[in-house]
Each structure stands twice: as C-alpha cells, then as structure tokens.
Amino acid sequence: MNSREQILNAIRSAKPSADAAVSYTIRPVDVGDIIALFESWVTKNGGRFFRASGIEEAAEVIRREYPSAYHIISTVDGIEGSRPVRVEDDPHTLADVDLAVVQGEVGVAENAAIWLSESRLVKRVLPFIAQDLAILIREKDIVANLHEAYARISVAEEGYGVFVSAPSKTADIEQSLVIGAHGPRSLSVILMP
Amino acid sequence: MKSHAEGATTFLTDRPRSKWHDDTLWFVRAKRDAAMHNVPEWEDLRTAGSAIKDDVLANLDTYLLQFERAATANGVKVLWAADADEHNRHVLNILQAHKVRRLVKSKSILTEECHLNPYLEKNGIEVVDTDLGERIVQFLGKPPSHIVMPAIHLKKKEIGDIFHEKIGTRAGEDDPQKLTEAARGHLREKFLLADAALTGVNFAIAETGGFVVCTNEGNADMGVHLAPVHVASMGIEKIIPRAEHLAVFLRLLARSATGQSITSYTSHFHRPAPGCHLYIILVDNGRSRQLGRPDFRNSLKCIRCGACMNTCPVYRRSGGYSYGFTVPGPIGSILSPNLDLKAYSSLPFASTLCGSCTDVCPVKINIHEQLFKWRQVISEAHAQPLSKRLMMKAAGRVFAKPGLFRLSARLARALLPLLPERITIWGRSRELPANPGETFRDWYIKKEKQNRE
Numbered sequence: 001m002n003s004r005e006q007i008l009n010a011i012r013s014a015k016p017s018a019d020a021a022v023s024y025t026i027r028p029v030d031v032g033d034i035i036a037l038f039e040s041w042v043t044k045n046g047g048r049f050f051r052a053s054g055i056e057e058a059a060e061v062i063r064r065e066y067p068s069a070y071h072i073i074s075t076v077d078g079i080e081g082s083r084p085v086r087v088e089d090d091p092h093t094l095a096d097v098d099l100a101v102v103q104g105e106v107g108v109a110e111n112a113a114i115w116l117s118e119s120r121l122v123k124r125v126l127p128f129i130a131q132d133l134a135i136l137i138r139e140k141d142i143v144a145n146l147h148e149a150y151a152r153i154s155v156a157e158e159g160y161g162v163f164v165s166a167p168s169k170t171a172d173i174e175q176s177l178v179i180g181a182h183g184p185r186s187l188s189v190i191l192m193p
Numbered sequence: 194m195k196s197h198a199e200g201a202t203t204f205l206t207d208r209p210r211s212k213w214h215d216d217t218l219w220f221v222r223a224k225r226d227a228a229m230h231n232v233p234e235w236e237d238l239r240t241a242g243s244a245i246k247d248d249v250l251a252n253l254d255t256y257l258l259q260f261e262r263a264a265t266a267n268g269v270k271v272l273w274a275a276d277a278d279e280h281n282r283h284v285l286n287i288l289q290a291h292k293v294r295r296l297v298k299s300k301s302i303l304t305e306e307c308h309l310n311p312y313l314e315k316n317g318i319e320v321v322d323t324d325l326g327e328r329i330v331q332f333l334g335k336p337p338s339h340i341v342m343p344a345i346h347l348k349k350k351e352i353g354d355i356f357h358e359k360i361g362t363r364a365g366e367d368d369p370q371k372l373t374e375a376a377r378g379h380l381r382e383k384f385l386l387a388d389a390a391l392t393g394v395n396f397a398i399a400e401t402g403g404f405v406v407c408t409n410e411g412n413a414d415m416g417v418h419l420a421p422v423h424v425a426s427m428g429i430e431k432i433i434p435r436a437e438h439l440a441v442f443l444r445l446l447a448r449s450a451t452g453q454s455i456t457s458y459t460s461h462f463h464r465p466a467p468g469c470h471l472y473i474i475l476v477d478n479g480r481s482r483q484l485g486r487p488d489f490r491n492s493l494k495c496i497r498c499g500a501c502m503n504t505c506p507v508y509r510r511s512g513g514y515s516y517g518f519t520v521p522g523p524i525g526s527i528l529s530p531n532l533d534l535k536a537y538s539s540l541p542f543a544s545t546l547c548g549s550c551t552d553v554c555p556v557k558i559n560i561h562e563q564l565f566k567w568r569q570v571i572s573e574a575h576a577q578p579l580s581k582r583l584m585m586k587a588a589g590r591v592f593a594k595p596g597l598f599r600l601s602a603r604l605a606r607a608l609l610p611l612l613p614e615r616i617t618i619w620g621r622s623r624e625l626p627a628n629p630g631e632t633f634r635d636w637y638i639k640k641e642k643q644n645r646e
Contacts, residue, residue, distance in 0.1 A: 002273075003273045003274060003275040003279060003477075004273040006275050007257075007273055007275055007429065007475070007477045007481060008254045008257070008258070010477065010481035010482070010484075010485075011253045011254040011257075011429075011481050011484060012254050013485065014481050014482070014484040014485030014490075015250060015251055015252070015253055015254065015484055015485075016250060016251050016484075016487070016490065017251065018248070018251035018252055019247065019248075019251065021248070022244050022245055022247070022248035022434070023244070024237070024240060024241035024244050024245070024441075025237065025241075026234050026237045026238060026241060026441070027233075027234050027237050029232075029233050029234050041454060044454075045453075045454075045457070087467060088467075091418055091419050092385060092419060095381075095385060108455075110232075110444075110454060111454035111455040112454075113455050113459065118466075123418070124414070124417075124418040124466055125414070125415070125418030125419055128411045128414045128415050128418065128458075129415065129418075129419075145440070145444070146439070146440035146443055146444055146455075147437070147440040147441075149440070150436055150437050150439060150440045151437070155398070155401060155403060155436045155439075155461050155463065156263075156267070156398075156401035156402070156403055156436070156463045158463070158464075159267075159462075159463050159464030159465065159466065160460070160461065160462055160463065160464070160466065161460075161461045162414070162458055162459065162460045162461065163455065163458070163459040164457065164458060165454075165455050165456070165457055165458075165459075166409075166457040167457070168409070168410055168411040168457060168458075169409050169410065169457055170325045170326075170373060170409060170410050171342075171409075171451075172324070172325040172326035172329065172342065172343070172344055172373075173325070173329075173344070173349050173352055173369040173372055173373065174217075174347075174348065174349045174352075174369060175217060175220065175221070175342075175345075176349070176369035176370075178369050178370050178373040180373070180374070180377065181325060181373060181376075181377065181409070181410035181411065181412070182323070182377060182380060182381065182384070182410050182411050182412050182415050183410070183411030183414070183415065183458075184411075
C-alpha cells in the first residue's frame with residue numbers, strides 16, 4: 001500500500017462523522033467611508049498614500065516621489081518605464097530595478113491589501129525585487145473587507161496572485177519595526193477616480 | 194529528555210531576561226487585543242473559522258482528493274508523505290532530479306518538525322533560511338523559539354555579535370535597522386543564486402488546488418519567483434474547502450499573531466510560472482492519528498498564529514526552548530504527546546490551566562481542557578514523579594475529610610507567610626499575595642449569623 005492510500009485510509013477510520021454542511025454568518029458591520037478607511041490603513045501599514053485625478057497626474061506623483069529612480073519598470077499603460085518587461089525574461093534580470101509601477105485590481109479598506117495578479121505583473125518577482133513599489137488603484141475597486149474582495153476575485157484564474165498591503169518589513173530583532181526587509185523599501189499607493 | 198521544569202529553570206536563571214521576555218510577549222498580546230477590538234464581528238469570525246475546520250476534519254479525505262485532482266490539473270505535482278522521513282526523502286529526490294545545490298527556504302514549522310535542514314545538509318545541499326528571525330537562529334544552530342517570531346528570545350546585542358561573526362557587520366553594531374540592512378544584502382545574494390525554493394503553506398484550497406503563503410518580509414516570494422523549482426510542504430490539516438473561506442482565516446490570522454490587520458504579502462499559488470516546476474508535499478506525520486482521538490482532534494484546527502504562546506503566563510516566563518518541541522507553548526503541549534507520549538509527558542503540566550490560550554484562540558480550540566485531558570492520559574500511562582504522587586495522595590485524603598481540611602487550612606494560613614520564597618525557581622520572581630484576615634468559611638459563618646440576628 002502506498003503512502004497516499006495509507007494516509008487516506010487512516011483518515012477514513014479516524015475522522016468524526018460529518019455534521020450538516022458548514023454554515024456560518026458574519027454579521028455585516030458598517031465601517032463608514034471605505035475610501036477614508038483604506039487610506040488610513042495604507043499609512044498605518046507603513047505605506048504612503050496619494051491621490052491623482054488621472055494617469056498623467058499619477059505619473060507626476062511618481063516622478064516627484066522617486067526622482068532618483070533610474071531603472072523603472074511599469075506594467076501600467078500611460079506610465080513610462082525605462083525599459084520593457086516580457087513574460088519570457090529571466091526574472092534575475094530584474095535585480096537592478098529601482099522602481100516598479102503596477103496596477104492594483106481590488107483594494108481592501110479594512111487592511112489596505114491590494115490584489116495584484118500575474119498577468120498585470122508580467123513577472124511574479126517584479127513587486128518584490130524592486131527597491132520601491134508604486135501601486136495604482138481606482139476608487140471603484142475599493143471594497144470594505146476581505147469577504148467582498150474574494151467575491152470579486154477568481155483566485156484560480158491565473159497561476160499567481162498576491163495581496164500586497166505594505167512595504168516589505170520585519171520586527172524580528174527585538175520587535176523593532178524595520179521597513180525594507182527583502183523587498184521594497186517603500187510602497188506608494190496612488191488612488192485614482 | 195529534559196522535562197519542561199528543567200528547561201524552564203535554565204531560562205529563569207537569568208531573571209532580567211525572563212522578565213524582558215515576559216514583557217515583550219505581553220506587548221504582542223496587547224497588540225493582538227487592540228486589533229481584535231477593531232473588528233466588531235470578531236466572535237462571528239472565530240465561530241466561522243471553527244465551523245469550517247470542523248467540516249474539514251469530518252471530510253479530510255474528500256478534500257485532500259479534491260485538492261489533489263485540482264492541483265494536478267493545474268500542472269502541480271502532488272506527493273504524499275506518511276511521516277517525516279518520507280517527506281525529507283521526497284524533498285531530496287526533487288532537488289536531486291533538478292540538480293539543485295542551493296536551496297532557500299521561507300518559514301515552515303513543518304520542515305522543523307521533520308528536521309529537514311540537517312538531512313539535506315548531510316546530502317550536500319546548502320540550505321538557507323531566509324526569514325530574518327529564522328536566519329538568526331540558523332546562524333546559532335538552533336531551532337526557532339517561537340513559531341511566528343523565531344528569535345524573540347534574543348537581544349539585539351547577541352544578534353549583532355552573530356552577524357559580526359557570520360556576515361561581517363561592524364563589531365558591536367546592534368542597531369536593528371543596520372543589522373536588517375546587512376541581512377538584506379546577504380540574503381539577496383542567496384536568493385539570486387538559489388536553484389530551488391521551499392515554502393510552507395498557510396492554507397490550501399480544496400476547490401481550486403491552490404495554496405496561500407503569508408509573510409511580512411516578502412522572503413517566500415523572493416525565493417520562489419527567482420528559482421525555477423518551488424517545493425511547498427504542508428500538513429494535511431491545512432486544507433480548507435473553498436477560496437471564500439480564506440477571508441475568514443486571513444482576517445483572524447495576522448490580527449491574532451502580531452496585531453497587524455493582514456501580513457504585508459498574502460501570496461496565492463495555483464500554477465507553476467512558465468518554464469518552472471511546482472511540487473506540493475502532503476504530510477501526515479501523526480496527524481491522522483490525532484484525528485482519531487476525539488478529545489484531541491480539535492488541535493488540528495490550529496492555524497499557527499502563536500497567540501496562545503504570547504498570552505501564556507508559563508511560556509512568557511519560561512521561553513520557547515524549555516518545551517523541547519518544535520511548536521512550543523500551549524498548542525504544542527497538546528500536539529506533542531500525540532507524537533511521543535513519554536518524551537513529551539511533562540508538557541501538558543507546563544500550564545496553570547488559566548484558560549487564556551483558549552480565550553485568544555482564533556479557531557476556538559479548547560486548549561486548556563485538552564491540556565487537562567492529556568494529564569489524565571499521561572498519569573494513567575506513566576508513573577508521575579514521587580513528590581507529585583505523594584502530594585496528590587495527601588491532597589486527596591485532606592479534601593475527603595472536612596475536619597482534616599479545616600485543620601490543614603488553618604495550618605497553611607499560619608505557615609504560608611513563613612515559607613522561603615525560593616522553594617522552587619518559579620517563586621523567585623514573584624511575591625505571595627497577603628493572607629486575608631479570615632478564611633472564607635469563617636467569614637461565611639459570621640455573615641450567616643449576622644443575617645439571622
């Protein structure tokens with residue numbers, strides 16, 4: 001008998017009898033202005049929050065905030081990068097990237113998590129290997145909580161997707177918060193109408 | 194194997210450090226409380242989390258098969274491991290098939306449980322733990338002392354010393370910012386050179402065949418997106434039925450663990466990246482046996498947040514190493530006897546049964562009740578130390594005879610203040626509360642008399 005059968009048989013003889021199908025209710029809570037809540041969590045998490053009236057102004061914010069960024073990769077239409085990125089690129093070639101600019105698909109007000117999916121990132125490593133990260137998100141894509149977010153997202157549609165809520169951080173040395181552990185040293189969230 | 198009391202004695206010898214450890218963990222507990230109070234529907238979430246896990250335990254075989262089918266269809270290779278040895282052999286086979294020499298790992302308590310690192314190193318693989326806390330304890334040749342904060346027992350000066358020795362930071366440098374920056378440079382090199390990456394799994398979704406990994410540092414993603422081979426090791430109890438259930442568990446996990454509303458990164462893996470390879474190893478290693486114990490199966494609901502450790506008055510004062518098990522603290526003390534009743538027989542006694550662990554558990558595991566139940570199992574299976582046996586026998590006699598009990602209570606009231614505070618090491622950093630003026634019984638009789646008058 002192989003391990004698979006052995007494990008499954010062990011489970012079958014050990015498991016409790018099934019009750020009725022699982023059901024639960026999470027009471028709806030009015031959190032007020034979800035845009036304001038989203039903004040407050042971006043900054044509480046260690047990110048920076050900006051508003052832009054459109055893509056041109058978003059590009060301006062990025063130029064202003066990251067004046068010394070040299071290697072810039074943008075996967076957002078309307079934001080110019082310093083070079084393109086392609087699916088077939090070796091991810092190691094992104095090791096020199098100063099700034100990545102990507103489009104967020106869903107933003108969660110209760111924790112400022114923003115959903116990024118593989119097709120928009122082009123390379124999965126992009127939002128991690130860049131020294132700084134800017135995410136654009138539209139107001140209509142902000143939802144109150146994770147329940148609403150998962151109702152909007154099909155997690156299995158693409159090979160990879162990630163909620164990013166903060167710059168890379170750690171508190172592993174005496175609980176002192178340090179921003180910039182392995183990934184981006186800053187996260188800028190730019191909200192557009 | 195050393196008992197918990199012996200391990201705790203070692204830790205408590207350094208009184209200021211024990212106090213500092215206690216305060217640090219309590220600070221994390223306080224952050225958890227603040228985060229929890231921000232969510233009015235918290236109890237609904239706990240109830241939901243527990244109910245979903247009930248369903249998982251009752252249908253575990255079905256969900257695992259559903260997961261295997263979906264993952265395989267997604268191009269993921271699924272392997273099964275009955276025990277730690279088989280898990281380690283699977284990992285080595287995968288690494289050898291891809292001619293891997295350098296492996297980067299993100300945090301996986303399961304691989305600690307399986308003692309994977311020494312096994313791979315013996316077979317010529319360079320293994321680098323990339324979570325900062327885990328890298329620190331790896332440099333010291335030690336396991337994590339806490340499942341969420343692996344180096345929580347260390348002072349920054351000690352970390353500075355080991356970094357000076359291992360990665361060449363300035364002697365005496367103990368600024369967390371500078372030490373983290375040095376580790377960033379050191380580990381970036383490791384990420385860029387790795388041939389394969391291994392991660393744990395926080396949640397696996399039966400319906401979609403995917404899984405989720407949570408980190409703050411981004412180390413799991415740095416590893417797996419650069420290397421061509423990704424191995425994910427998961428305990429079979431990590432499965433959840435549907436993607437929508439992630440909302441329930443993710444809302445509970447980080448708030449319970451560190452008081453954050455969510456980790457910086459919550460990564461969802463469903464298919465290997467183009468041209469890459471993705472393996473998932475489903476590990477039993479005693480979990481199906483625990484499932485067959487009605488009193489203890491709820492321990493398999495654990496989502497490894499560590500809240501029970503942070504709140505535990507014993508863990509906070511005795512440190513993670515005193516337990517001698519991969520998962521220390523209250524939850525580890527109900528998981529470990531399942532694996533080796535004799536070796537871990539002291540752990541269910543390392544508790545005051547105050548119940549704080551149960552109160553903070555995000556999936557409502559009745560931890561303190563299970564600790565009490567394990568004590569009964571252990572006392573029946575193994576003789577307890579003579580001192581404990583005699584004490585229990587004496588206590589039984591005293592409690593059975595009201596007259597004897599009253600006499601003992603009177604004696605105790607007279608003698609207690611005279612006891613040397615150093616009778617055990619636990620007493621050294623505590624003070625006895627003052628004796629009340631009269632016993633409850635005396636007070637009650639007096640009140641009754643007054644009421645009648």
